[in-house]
Amino acid sequence: xxxxxxxxxxxxxxxxxxxxxxxxxxxxxxxxxxxxxxxxxxxxxxxxxxxxxxxxxxxxxxxxxxxxxxxxxxxxxxxxxxxxxxxxxxxxxxxxxxxxxxxxxxxxxx
Numbered sequence: 001x002x003x004x005x006x007x008x009x010x011x012x013x014x015x016x017x018x019x020x021x022x023x024x025x026x027x028x029x030x031x032x033x034x035x036x037x038x039x040x041x042x043x044x045x046x047x048x049x050x051x052x053x054x055x056x057x058x059x060x061x062x063x064x065x066x067x068x069x070x071x072x073x074x075x076x077x078x079x080x081x082x083x084x085x086x087x088x089x090x091x092x093x094x095x096x097x098x099x100x101x102x103x104x105x106x107x108x109x110x
Contacts, residue, residue: 023042023043023044024040024045024096024102025041025104026104026106027039027041029089029107032066032067032083035066035084035085036083036084036085036107036110037081037082037083038081038083038084038092038106039079040079040080040096041073041078042054042077046099047072050070050071051080054070055070055080057096057099058084060098061092061094062091063085063092065084067082068080068081069081087110089106089107093105093106093107
C-alpha cells in the first residue's frame with residue numbers, strides 16, 4: 001500500500017491535535033476553620049476514580065487530608081479541594097508533582 005507524501009503530512013499535522021494533553025492548574029486557597037483549604041483543577045489524571053491518584057499521593061507525603069472533594073466541572077476539567085494543616089501546602093505541591101510530573105508552586109507559604 002502506498003501513501004502520497006501529502007496524505008502523510010496531513011496525518012502528521014492532525015494527529016497531535018487528537019491527543020489531549022494532561023494538565024493541572026492552581027485554583028486558590030482559603031481559611032477553613034483551623035485548617036487551610038487548597039484547590040486545584042486537573043484534566044487527564046485519574047478522572048475515573050475522582051482524583052484518587054492525587055489523594056493517594058498527598059497521603060503518601062504524610063499529609064492528613066480533611067474533607068477531600070473532587071468533581072467534574074463539565075468542561076473537560078475536574079476540580080479537587082482538600083483541607084489540611086496550615087503550612088503543609090508545599091507537600092501537597094510535591095504530591096501533585098509526583099502524579100503529574102510538573103511543578104506549579106501553588107499556595108506559597110500556605
